[in-house]
Amino acid sequence: MEAFVREIGTAVVIPNDNINTDIILPKQFLKNILKTGFGKDLFYDWRYNADGSLIETFELNKPEHKNASILITGDDFGSGSSREHAVWALTDYGFRAVIGGGFSDIFYMNATKNGLLPIVLPERNRKILRNIQADEKIRIDLPKQTVTYKNDTFHFDINSQWKEKFINGEDDIDNTMKYEKLITVFERQRPNFG
Numbered sequence: 001m002e003a004f005v006r007e008i009g010t011a012v013v014i015p016n017d018n019i020n021t022d023i024i025l026p027k028q029f030l031k032n033i034l035k036t037g038f039g040k041d042l043f044y045d046w047r048y049n050a051d052g053s054l055i056e057t058f059e060l061n062k063p064e065h066k067n068a069s070i071l072i073t074g075d076d077f078g079s080g081s082s083r084e085h086a087v088w089a090l091t092d093y094g095f096r097a098v099i100g101g102g103f104s105d106i107f108y109m110n111a112t113k114n115g116l117l118p119i120v121l122p123e124r125n126r127k128i129l130r131n132i133q134a135d136e137k138i139r140i141d142l143p144k145q146t147v148t149y150k151n152d153t154f155h156f157d158i159n160s161q162w163k164e165k166f167i168n169g170e171d172d173i174d175n176t177m178k179y180e181k182l183i184t185v186f187e188r189q190r191p192n193f194g
Contacts, residue, residue, distance in 0.1 A: 001114070001115040001165070001166075001169050001170060001171040001174070002115050002169055003166070003167060003168060003169030004096060004097075004115065004117055004142055004166040004167065004169070005141075005142055005143065005166075005167050006139065006140060006141050006142065006143075007069060007070065007096045007097055007117075007138075007139070007140045008137050008138070008139045008140075009067075009068065009069030009070050009096065009137060009138065010065070010067065010068045010069065010070070010132075010134060010135070010136070010137060010138075011068055011069075011070040011071065011072050011099075011129070011132050011138050012059050012060060012065045012068040012070070012071055012072070013059065013072045013073075013129075013130050013132065014043075014059055014060075014071065014072070014073050014074075015072070015073065015074050015126075015130055016073065016074050017074035017075040017076055017101070018074070018075070018076045018079060019073060019074070019076075019077050019078070019079075020078070020079045020080030020081075021078055021079070021080040021081050021082075021083045021085075021086040021107065022080050022081065023043065023045065023046070023080075024042065024043065024078065024086040024089060024090065025038060025041060025042060025044070025083065025085050025086045025088075025089040026041070026044050026045060029041045029044065029085065029089075030083060030085050032085075035088045035091075035092070035114070036088075036092055037092065038085060038088045038089035038092045038093075039089060039092035039093035039094065041089060042060065042089040042090060042092075042093045043058070043060060046058050047060055047061055060093075062134070064134035064135070065134060067094065068094070068095070069094055069095060069096045069097070070095065070096065070097050070098075070099065070138050070140070071090065071095050071097070071098045071099070072098075072099045072100075072126060072129050072130060072132070073098060073099070073100045073101075074100060074101055074126075075100065075101035075102050075123075076100075076101070076102055076103075076104065077098060077100040077101075077102070077103050077104075077107065078103050078104045078106075078107025078108070078110075078111075079104040079107070080104070082106040082110070084110045084113075084114065086107065086110070087107070087110045087111050087114045087116050088114065090111075090116055091114060091115060091116050095116060096115075096116070096117060096140075097116065097117040097118075097119055097140055098111070098116060098117070098118050098119065099119045099121055099126065099129065099147065100118070100119070100120065100121075100126075101120065101121070101122065101123060101126060102120055103118050103120065112162045112165070112166075113171060113172060114171075115166070115169075115171075117140070117142065117166060119140070119147060119156045119158075120156060120157070121147065121154055121156060125147075125152075125154040128149065128152050129147070129149055132149060136149070136150075142158075142163060142166055142167060143163075143167065145157065145158060145163070
């Protein structure tokens with residue numbers, strides 16, 4: 001997993017509440033298990049017409065948002081099915097963080113396990129962030145647990161273990177491998193019944 005310490009990037013605002021995983025990545029795109037190639041299908045039904053052409057007014061399709069790394073959204077983001085593919089689509093598109101009013105538990109865990117930082121901020125803070133222009137930047141400082149836009153800085157909470165994993169760029173396998181020597185000793189001492 002790529003480390004996340006600080007991110008200074010532009011943002012896309014999709015302020016809708018209740019964006020579920022079927023909206024983030026529709027079911028027809030769940031065949032791939034490689035974690036890549038999903039970005040082009042992110043928000044597919046909102047980004048494309050029935051003939052496959054772009055809906056130019058949708059925020060992700062605007063040229064000025066092409067390199068955005070932060071998504072600002074509404075309440076209850078990522079509800080619905082437990083598909084990890086929704087997180088893969090967001091990261092494959094280039095998002096490093098999603099700022100919302102809340103996330104479904106499963107989506108939140110999938111995000112933390114795949115390097116997408118989910119940040120919960122109250123509506124009053126997100127209302128200020130929704131004013132961001134395409135050429136303006138937001139700064140996320142994970143060690144300080146802050147989001148800064150212009151002269152406003154907002155604090156967010158995160159579990160200390162997840163915070164450490166992000167800062168060190170460690171996924172669950174990396175974390176397990178810290179105990180490789182102990183696991184090896186245990187395996188050697190274990191009776192062999194085979």
